[in-house]
Amino acid sequence: MNITIIGTGYVGLVTGACFSEVGHNVICVDCDEKKVELLQGGGIPIYEPGLEELVERNVAAGRLSFTSSTAEGVEKSDVIFIAVPTPPLDDGAVDLSFIERVAREIADCMTSYKIIVDKSTVPVKTGEKVADTIKRYCQADCDFDVISNPEFLREGFAVEDLMNPDRVVIGTTSDRPNEAMQKIYKPFNAPVIFTDINSAELIKHAANSFLAMKISYINAVAAICEASGANVEEVANGIGMDDRIGRRFLNASLGFGGSCFPKDLSAFIRISDELGYDFGLLKEVQKINASQMNRFVKKITDTLWILKGKTIGVLGLAFKQNTDDVRMSPAVDICQRLLKEGAFLRVYDPKAMDKAKEVLPDDGVLYIDKMDDVSKGCDALVIATEWPQFKELNLVKAKEAMTAPIIFDGRNLFDPVSVEQLGFTYKSIGR
Ligand code: NAD
Numbered sequence: 296m297n298i299t300i301i302g303t304g305y306v307g308l309v310t311g312a313c314f315s316e317v318g319h320n321v322i323c324v325d326c327d328e329k330k331v332e333l334l335q336g337g338g339i340p341i342y343e344p345g346l347e348e349l350v351e352r353n354v355a356a357g358r359l360s361f362t363s364s365t366a367e368g369v370e371k372s373d374v375i376f377i378a379v380p381t382p383p384l385d386d387g388a389v390d391l392s393f394i395e396r397v398a399r400e401i402a403d404c405m406t407s408y409k410i411i412v413d414k415s416t417v418p419v420k421t422g423e424k425v426a427d428t429i430k431r432y433c434q435a436d437c438d439f440d441v442i443s444n445p446e447f448l449r450e451g452f453a454v455e456d457l458m459n460p461d462r463v464v465i466g467t468t469s470d471r472p473n474e475a476m477q478k479i480y481k482p483f484n485a486p487v488i489f490t491d492i493n494s495a496e497l498i499k500h501a502a503n504s505f506l507a508m509k510i511s512y513i514n515a516v517a518a519i520c521e522a523s524g525a526n527v528e529e530v531a532n533g534i535g536m537d538d539r540i541g542r543r544f545l546n547a548s549l550g551f552g553g554s555c556f557p558k559d560l561s562a563f564i565r566i567s568d569e570l571g572y573d574f575g576l577l578k579e580v581q582k583i584n585a586s587q588m589n590r591f592v593k594k595i596t597d598t599l600w601i602l603k604g605k606t607i608g609v610l611g612l613a614f615k616q617n618t619d620d621v622r623m624s625p626a627v628d629i630c631q632r633l634l635k636e637g638a639f640l641r642v643y644d645p646k647a648m649d650k651a652k653e654v655l656p657d658d659g660v661l662y663i664d665k666m667d668d669v670s671k672g673c674d675a676l677v678i679a680t681e682w683p684q685f686k687e688l689n690l691v692k693a694k695e696a697m698t699a700p701i702i703f704d705g706r707n708l709f710d711p712v713s714v715e716q717l718g719f720t721y722k723s724i725g726r
Contacts, residue, residue: 299368307378313457315353317482342619345454366404387561402432422492442467445499451617466495503559509544511583517547517725527725549705550587553614554622603637608669611680613647626679675701
């Protein structure tokens with residue numbers, strides 16, 4: 296199939312690379328000319344395990360190319376995917392201006408039948424609006440179908456998830472695009488579910504909100520564990536072995552972040568409000584998430600008392616392991632709160648330091664190249680991201696290098712008993 300993907304970010308680029316890997320011809324379009332130049336020159340603007348090799352291989356095979364021209368992409372393909380941002384507005388609603396702009400750009404240059412596939416996460420009924428927009432602005436007399444194909448990849452595992460999806464959801468009101476969509480996804484050997492457009496759009500918001508709810512649930516249980524002396528990990532194992540519940544997404548932490556869960560949850564609450572339903576359950580999920588971070592920061596201030604002038608080492612800046620993405624990262628949030636209190640930070644992340652430099656202030660933050668050098672002169676260490684390599688931190692050396700041996704572990708990476716036996720004051724979540 297000849298496929299164009301408009302928006303070459305975490306979703307668009309990985310989707311393009313995976314589609315080309317299974318033999319489709321893919322053009323990735325992005326309005327950011329610098330990004331396109333970088334990609335054309337062999338560079339990769341984001342970190343995702345396995346992505347670089349995939350892009351390199353498929354560019355070399357002539358199946359994957361990059362352009363900043365939407366017209367070129369629309370002309371050369373029959374199926375056009377939209378993978379542009381849908382960021383939150385201040386009131387929690389979704390900013391759909393990127394989607395509308397792409398719809399108009401497609402309408403401007405469409406001269407024959409096209410299948411327009413929305414992969415961005417959008418509120419229910421957006422597909423109808425995209426179709427109306429294209430109809431309004433298209434000068435040529437040509438048919439088109441707008442369909443919804445929400446994306447469920449996890450950053451940090453995006454290639455793996457896209458190559459082995461647990462399901463593919465396709466929302467459409469006509470049968471005409473079905474054959475093409477089946478052809479696109481056939482090589483992935485995944486169950487394909489056909490729904491109406493509204494249901495497909497809702498599936499994405501309902502799925503992400505459910506996962507966020509699971510995280511807030513275990514974080515609330517963690518608070519009860521702390522108050523009662525129970526251990527949240529044992530509780531999570533005990534409830535997670537029930538296959539109606541499942542163990543995944545039951546890791547107590549300092550809360551969820553990233554570019555999807557917080558925004559999709561706010562959006563779903565807002566959409567429900569607009570449709571006349573007060574989704575109080577999801578408002579509580581948001582509240583628990585906010586209070587989880589407050590409780591963690593309180594642990595730090597209760598222990599260290601005055602933060603002004605203290606040196607704190609922070610391990611992790613990305614919003615989770617295996618990614619360089621710092622959008623809505625709880626780790627960045629902690630850094631900002633500690634800096635506001637006057638602390639000086641020594642920070643390290645295996646992949647996200649460059650992106651963190653763009654959002655953290657220059658003053659008060661020292662970026663350290665090696666994980667084991669972070670502890671030097673620190674009054675405390677904070678573990679903010681669950682990178683597995685942080686478990687390999689040499690705690691004996693860290694203790695020697697620190698001014699005071701205190702660890703605040705926001706990801707429960709260490710065993711409390713062994714860390715305390717080494718002479719640390721160790722505060723984690725729900726244990
Ligand atoms: P991103 O910010 O990484 O990438 C979006 C890209 O679109 C950017 O490179 C931007 O320059 C480009 N763009 C914006 N307007 C454009 C236009 N008019 N023409 C061409 N390019 C344009 O965003 P992302 O993380 O890939 O997310 C994209 C969508 O996918 C969002 O709706 C998001 O909610 C959804 N989603 C994201 C994830 C994830 O883990 N990141 C997972 C599932 C779904």
